[in-house]
Every structure is written in structure tokens, then in C-alpha cells.
Amino acid sequence: MIKVTDTHAHYDDEAFDADRYELLDRLLSESVNKIVTVGCAFDRWEAALELAERYENVYAALGVHPEDIYDMPSDYLERLRELSKHPKVAAVGEIGLDYHYDEYDREKQIEAFRSQLMLADELSMPVIIHSRDATSDTLEILRELRPKKAVMHCFSGSVETTRQLLSLGLYISFTGLLTFKNAKKAVEACAEVPLDCLMLETDCPYMAPVPFRGERCDSSMVHMTAAKAAEIKGLDTDELIRICNENADKFFGI
Numbered sequence: 001m002i003k004v005t006d007t008h009a010h011y012d013d014e015a016f017d018a019d020r021y022e023l024l025d026r027l028l029s030e031s032v033n034k035i036v037t038v039g040c041a042f043d044r045w046e047a048a049l050e051l052a053e054r055y056e057n058v059y060a061a062l063g064v065h066p067e068d069i070y071d072m073p074s075d076y077l078e079r080l081r082e083l084s085k086h087p088k089v090a091a092v093g094e095i096g097l098d099y100h101y102d103e104y105d106r107e108k109q110i111e112a113f114r115s116q117l118m119l120a121d122e123l124s125m126p127v128i129i130h131s132r133d134a135t136s137d138t139l140e141i142l143r144e145l146r147p148k149k150a151v152m153h154c155f156s157g158s159v160e161t162t163r164q165l166l167s168l169g170l171y172i173s174f175t176g177l178l179t180f181k182n183a184k185k186a187v188e189a190c191a192e193v194p195l196d197c198l199m200l201e202t203d204c205p206y207m208a209p210v211p212f213r214g215e216r217c218d219s220s221m222v223h224m225t226a227a228k229a230a231e232i233k234g235l236d237t238d239e240l241i242r243i244c245n246e247n248a249d250k251f252f253g254i
């Protein structure tokens with residue numbers, strides 16, 4: 001079994017407080033190649049960076065998730081610009097739109113999404129995008145601002161949306177959700193994504209794949225998602241992992 005790269009994890013999450021370093025030591029020596037840990041709120045950037053500094057094969061992505069844009073300091077973009085210059089910061093993210101709950105302030109989310117996309121462009125950095133129940137606004141902003149390198153993370157959209165994202169040059173990344181019994185849409189989308197635009201992730205501690213669904217997820221579980229993607233693509237799992245690892249290296253410059 002070859003080691004797998006996890007392009008999207010949240011190791012600063014409190015779910016890892018009890019065993020964070022032990023776990024990462026073990027994962028990186030046994031089954032995991034590289035990890036991008038995403039610090040997705042202003043007060044989580046330092047923790048993500050600390051992990052990237054501690055481990056050679058851990059990189060950070062820093063940004064403000066659409067659910068975390070409230071109570072931001074007014075100079076958050078300045079601070080993000082400064083921290084993003086750190087050599088272990090590999091991307092801006094996750095950023096985007098989340099319309100899941102009616103009370104979310106959509107205008108404010110759009111403003112933060114646009115500002116961070118422009119910052120990524122200014123810094124020539126790749127972008128990790130989160131989009132939930134907000135496909136048409138997300139596509140509209142992507143069409144307008146055209147990020148040079150972006151990945152749609154935890155994807156489970158339609159084949160039509162997949163095609164539109166691919167036409168905008170996006171990479172598409174799948175989590176353990178791909179292995180769920182009811183993941184028909186994600187499976188169809190995965191079949192549509194060319195191998196050179198495909199990436200794998202956990203979004204851990206969330207989204208544990210079958211047979212671990214509902215448990216705490218960690219990066220070793222990308223192997224289950226890889227096995228499912230390999231089945232969809234008609235490839236050997238190791239071969240698919242090799243391709244996705246290379247895509248991640250190229251995308252993040254890691």
C-alpha cells in the first residue's frame with residue numbers, strides 16, 4: 001500500500017486535542033504521504049501554522065470559511081496576507097459560500113469570498129473552495145474572478161456543475177462522502193472528472209468514509225476514498241493514489 005496525500009484536513013480541531021501529535025507521528029510514518037491542514041477561522045491560523053512548522057510533510061492552508069466570517073477583526077485580510085507569506089502556507093482556504101442556514105448573511109459571505117479570492121490572486125496562491133447550497137452564486141463569482149488555480153473541496157454536486165467547474169479550470173476533490181451508500185451524485189461526478197483534475201481529502205475530523213462513518217476521521221482514511229475512486233475509474237488503487245498525490249504536489253506546489 002502506497003502512502004496517500006490528504007489535501008484537506010483540520011488537525012487544529014479540538015477532536016484531536018487528546019492525541020494530536022501521537023496521531024500525526026503515526027500517520028506520517030505509516031500510511032500518509034503529505035497533509036494540508038486547513039486553518040479556516042481567524043483564531044485558528046496560528047494552530048494550523050504550528051503543525052506545518054512542526055512536521056516536514058504537513059502544510060497549511062489559511063483562510064476564513066463562510067461560516068466563520070462573523071466577528072472578524074477589520075484587518076483580517078492584512079493579517080492573512082502576512083501569514084500567507086510563510087513558506088509552509090500552501091493555499092488560501094477554505095473560502096466560499098454556505099447558504100445552508102437561512103440566517104447566514106449572504107452579502108457578507110460574498111464580500112469575504114471575493115476579497116480572499118483577490119488576495120490569493122495577488123499572492124499567486126492556489127485556493128480551496130467550500131460551497132454548500134450556493135452553486136449558482138459560487139459559479140458566478142468564479143466566472144468573474146477566474147482564480148488561476150482552485151479546487152472545489154468535498155464535492156458532491158451534479159454532473160452539470162462538475163462540467164462547469166472543469167470548464168473554469170478547477171480541480172475537484174472528494175472526501176469519504178464518495179463511499180456513502182447514498183452518494184450517487186458524487187459517484188457520477190467522480191466518473192466525470194479527468195484524472196489530472198482529481199484530488200482526494202478527508203475533511204477530518206468529519207466525513208469518515210465507510211466503514212468508519214460517524215467516527216472520528218483521520219488522514220489514513222483517504223485510502224477508502226481512493227479505493228472507491230479507483231473502482232469508479234477502473235484503475236488499481238495504488239495507481240490512482242499515485243496520480244492524485246502528483247496532482248496535489250502540482251496544485252499546492254508541495
Ligand SMILES: [Zn+2]
Binds near residue numbers: 008203
Ligand atoms: Zn474543511
